[in-house]
Amino acid sequence: MTFVHPAAYVLLALLIVPILLYLLPMPRRRVRFPSLLLWERMLRDRPSSQSWRWLRTLLSFLLQMAILVLLVLAVGKPVFSPAEGKGDAAVIVLDVSASMKAPVSPGSGETRFERARELARNLLNGMPSAKPAALITAGSSPVVLSGLTDQRSLLLSKLNALVCTDGRTNLKSALELALELSRGGTNADVYLLSDGHADVSDVSLAGARLHYFRTGQTLPNVGIVDFRARRGFDFPEEYQALARLESTFDSEQTVELSLVMDDNVVETRTVKLAPRSSVSESFRGKIQGVGSLEARLKGDDAFAADDVAHVLLGKSEKLQTLLVSDKPDRFLESALTANRAVTPFVATLQQYLDKRPEPDILIFNGVLPPELPDGNLLIIDPPTGSSLFQLAGEVTSPEMSDWGRTHPILAGATLKDVYIPTARALKPLVAAEVLARCEGGPLMFAAQTPERRLLVVAFDPGTSSITFRVAFPVIIANAFRWMTDEGTISNEDLRAGDEVLIRLTQESPAVEVKYPDGRTGSVESRSGVFPVSASEVGVYEVVSRLGRKMTFAANLADASESDLTVADELKLADTVVRGRDRKGAGLGEFWFIAAVLALGLLALDWYLYHHRFVV
Numbered sequence: 001m002t003f004v005h006p007a008a009y010v011l012l013a014l015l016i017v018p019i020l021l022y023l024l025p026m027p028r029r030r031v032r033f034p035s036l037l038l039w040e041r042m043l044r045d046r047p048s049s050q051s052w053r054w055l056r057t058l059l060s061f062l063l064q065m066a067i068l069v070l071l072v073l074a075v076g077k078p079v080f081s082p083a084e085g086k087g088d089a090a091v092i093v094l095d096v097s098a099s100m101k102a103p104v105s106p107g108s109g110e111t112r113f114e115r116a117r118e119l120a121r122n123l124l125n126g127m128p129s130a131k132p133a134a135l136i137t138a139g140s141s142p143v144v145l146s147g148l149t150d151q152r153s154l155l156l157s158k159l160n161a162l163v164c165t166d167g168r169t170n171l172k173s174a175l176e177l178a179l180e181l182s183r184g185g186t187n188a189d190v191y192l193l194s195d196g197h198a199d200v201s202d203v204s205l206a207g208a209r210l211h212y213f214r215t216g217q218t219l220p221n222v223g224i225v226d227f228r229a230r231r232g233f234d235f236p237e238e239y240q241a242l243a244r245l246e247s248t249f250d251s252e253q254t255v256e257l258s259l260v261m262d263d264n265v266v267e268t269r270t271v272k273l274a275p276r277s278s279v280s281e282s283f284r285g286k287i288q289g290v291g292s293l294e295a296r297l298k299g300d301d302a303f304a305a306d307d308v309a310h311v312l313l314g315k316s317e318k319l320q321t322l323l324v325s326d327k328p329d330r331f332l333e334s335a336l337t338a339n340r341a342v343t344p345f346v347a348t349l350q351q352y353l354d355k356r357p358e359p360d361i362l363i364f365n366g367v368l369p370p371e372l373p374d375g376n377l378l379i380i381d382p383p384t385g386s387s388l389f390q391l392a393g394e395v396t397s398p399e400m401s402d403w404g405r406t407h408p409i410l411a412g413a414t415l416k417d418v419y420i421p422t423a424r425a426l427k428p429l430v431a432a433e434v435l436a437r438c439e440g441g442p443l444m445f446a447a448q449t450p451e452r453r454l455l456v457v458a459f460d461p462g463t464s465s466i467t468f469r470v471a472f473p474v475i476i477a478n479a480f481r482w483m484t485d486e487g488t489i490s491n492e493d494l495r496a497g498d499e500v501l502i503r504l505t506q507e508s509p510a511v512e513v514k515y516p517d518g519r520t521g522s523v524e525s526r527s528g529v530f531p532v533s534a535s536e537v538g539v540y541e542v543v544s545r546l547g548r549k550m551t552f553a554a555n556l557a558d559a560s561e562s563d564l565t566v567a568d569e570l571k572l573a574d575t576v577v578r579g580r581d582r583k584g585a586g587l588g589e590f591w592f593i594a595a596v597l598a599l600g601l602l603a604l605d606w607y608l609y610h611h612r613f614v615v
Contacts, residue, residue, distance in 0.1 A: 136174055183206075514542075
């Protein structure tokens with residue numbers, strides 16, 4: 001047993017007051033009255049009543065002592081905590097991943113996260129007031145909410161303000177951080193409050209003390225673990241979608257899977273899943289307009305985060321493109337005409353300067369106007385620099401060292417062993433993402449400004465081997481889709497818990513973000529980049545000071561988070577830590593019980609006194 005306010009026990013000195021009143025006899029002066037002499041004989045005949053009177057006085061004394069002891073206990077706040085560590089400090093790691101939103105048991109109204117927060121609160125209240133503690137959250141990346149401190153009010157306020165996310169858990173990194181903190185000159189105990197469903201086999205305690213508390217029971221679940229959708233390359237009014245479902249039930253399950261576009265149901269299917277299996281469902285059809293294509297799952301489980309997934313679809317109309325070049329390029333023109341989602345036009349630089357048309361996408365191949373126009377631009381083999389990049393010479397026979405495999409422009413394309421005779425040495429003057437690079441600089445980079453989306457290719461594809469690969473038309477089609485998904489950030493691999501970097505360098509110091517749950521918040525710029533935390537599943541809307549809107553979607557899509565198994569033990573590199581339930585984390589504060597008992601005894605003493613039992 002420990003005490004939250006041990007200094008309050010100096011009040012136990014008050015016990016001496018009833019003791020003195022009981023032991024010290026009241027001064028009396030004997031006075032004889034003739035009229036009372038007859039009673040003396042009668043009282044001498046009842047000696048047995050004297051012992052009973054003494055017992056009644058003793059009962060009153062004991063009640064007063066018990067009331068004082070209980071009141072002092074209530075002020076000192078004793079806490080019974082069998083799991084109290086022996087260290088000089090404590091580091092509490094709280095799991096805030098999506099699986100912690102599941103109920104602790106079937107039909108329970110309490111979530112695993114709420115149980116974990118209650119356990120953390122009991123642990124903090126059960127520690128001596130001078131014992132420092134730290135609080136770490138285990139989400140997509142570990143976060144230190146508070147370093148080692150003995151300010152209980154600060155720790156409890158941060159704990160009460162904590163919310164659970166829809167992201168994945170990185171329990172390994174969180175434990176490594178907590179263990180490092182526990183070894184940093186302190187003899188600390190580490191408390192992990194989690195469902196424990198993570199691989200921590202590489203983590204070594206190395207003598208540290210780890211206490212693992214389970215936060216619920218294993219539950220079956222059916223969830224969407226992957227969802228992808230896109231417009232057709234040849235027919236942009238068509239869409240293709242693929243959803244993968246996974247079941248952890250021990251029996252066959254029947255669920256309803258629906259595709260919804262702007263709250264309109266596009267298609268609904270009944271899907272059967274065998275015990276502990278997964279199944280993929282593909283969809284194809286026609287959808288007009290721009291918006292969020294949503295997969296909704298309706299089944300018999302208690303976990304909602306993986307019952308929905310979103311993909312943002314771009315324009316369904318054909319794109320107007322203008323190729324500006326002073327030399328014919330049959331490879332590039334063939335790639336444009338082969339794409340049925342594009343209506344291509346060709347013009348020389350002078351023809352462009354005379355009319356200044358405004359197509360959906362402008363392509364400058366080997367030429368550049370004196371001033372770049374607003375709008376989406378594809379610049380190939382630029383002969384000069386511009387306001388967006390600087391030309392610093394040429395690179396002979398560049399070898400491509402790396403390329404951005406995760407960027408939507410290079411989705412489904414490989415650039416391995418591409419031969420390039422010469423390339424321009426370019427230096428971006430705006431915030432850009434390099435898609436392919438060599439030792440001399442970027443060979444391909446993409447940028448996004450308030451005026452445009454930009455893709456720059458630093459070499460002539462007609463002189464390289466890329467035009468003989470399937471990757472060339474794929475990159476062109478991907479680039480067009482990326483440029484014309486106006487106001488959307490297309491990334492099917494974006495997961496809840498990730499941080500999305502919005503680049504609007506020329507607009508404002510802050511942007512407004514509308515979150516999936518309807519709340520809004522302001523995000524300030526960091527070196528021209530706005531980091532938006534996608535902590536929830538759903539569609540996000542970012543609005544700049546000038547009114548420009550951008551949207552993106554984040555999904556759970558994680559089989560490990562959809563698996564609601566609660567680990568009975570943690571298997572680490574050098575030991576196995578058995579899990580305990582809430583009974584091992586403390587019984588909570590005892591002060592309320594002590595106060596109620598004191599009030600009850602006070603009422604009993606009052607009753608006995610007024611009924612002459614203790615007088």
